[in-house]
Amino acid sequence: MAGSAHAAEDAPRVELRAVGELGFLDVLAHSLRQGSDGTIFRFPEDGGQDNLYTFVRLSAELSLHGRHTLVFLVQPLDLQTQVVLRRDVTIDELTFPEGTNLDVRYAFPFYRASYLYDLLGGAERELSVGASLQLRNATFVFTSADGTLRRTSRDVGPVPLLKVRVRWPLGPNWWVGLEADGSYAPAAIINGDSDSATTGALLDASLRGGVRITDQVDVFLNLRYLGGGARGTSDDNDDEFGDGFTSNWLSTATVSLGVQYRLPALD
Structure with missing residues (x-):
């Protein structure tokens, strides 16, 4: 305990960090069913x-006294494709016939605020636990290329998550780390919606290795799994079409290069 207290004293009183990642995302599995009689797309x-x-992923972190960290994250995710259907597809009681030239948009960007408490309190070693609140902003659009057939779905809502983060030095400049946000719960608990019989889940987990270039700059390679979804029926269905049933599950993997920049600490 004395060592931990000494490490906390060595940590800066206030530190602001900016983190950015750039890489590629691969869809491992992704299915959507809109309407109880809909096609599994x-x-x-x-x-x-x-x-x-x-x-692309961007975040800002504010660390206080080497123990408390506030994180704000912005995660764009907007996948747009054009295909020719090989079979009939029904989305919310509308059938897109085989051979339809189809424009598809799946957008699921989110914003996340987190709080972490570091159990070690050191400047280089970290074992933090905490919680996050994520705001999803989902948009699904299926449109025939001639514009005569279309189905859309939009959803905005909060998602509470548990969070853990670890960073461990391997030498004077090298380090490894992991980070995970996740939840599994009925939507009635997540959203406070007693009319919803939907169950949702989310896992955002990463493993990274990095090197300190200067006192202010680290670079790292990051491997990430990002996935989740929901299944069930909402009685509070404001859409013009469909019966409120949805089943949406997404699994992705990303590889990215990241940069972390520390502003000069306020001691």
Whole structure:
């Protein structure tokens, strides 16, 4: 305990960090079913999501006394494809016939605020636990190329998550780390919606290795799994079409290069 207290004293009183990642995203599996009589639409096979996509992630962190950290994260995710359907596909009681030239948009960007408490309190070693609140902003669009057939779905809502983060030095400049945010719960608990019988889950987990270039700059290679979804029926269905049933599950993997910049600490 004395060592931990000494490490906390060595940590800066206030430190601000900016983190950015750039890489590619691969869709491992992705399915969507809208309406209880709808088709299970598998995006890699039916919707053209079999390419690699640009992955960008930005975050800002405020660390206080080497123990408390506030994080704000912005994660864009907007996948747009064009395909020719190989079979009939029904989305919310509308059938897109085989051979339809189809434009597909799956957008699921999110914003996340987190709080972490470091159990070690050191400047270089970290074992933090905490919680996050994520705001999803989902948009699904299926449109025939001639514009005569279209189905859309939009959803905005909060998602509470548990969070853990670890960073461990391997030498004077090298380090490894892991980070995970996750939850599994009925939507009635997540959203406070007693009319929803939907169950949702999310896991955002990464493993990274980095090197300190200067006192202010680290670079790292990051491997990430990002996935989740929901299944069930909402009685509070404001859409003009469909019966409120949805089943949406997404699994992705990303590889990215990241940069972390520390502003000069306020001691």
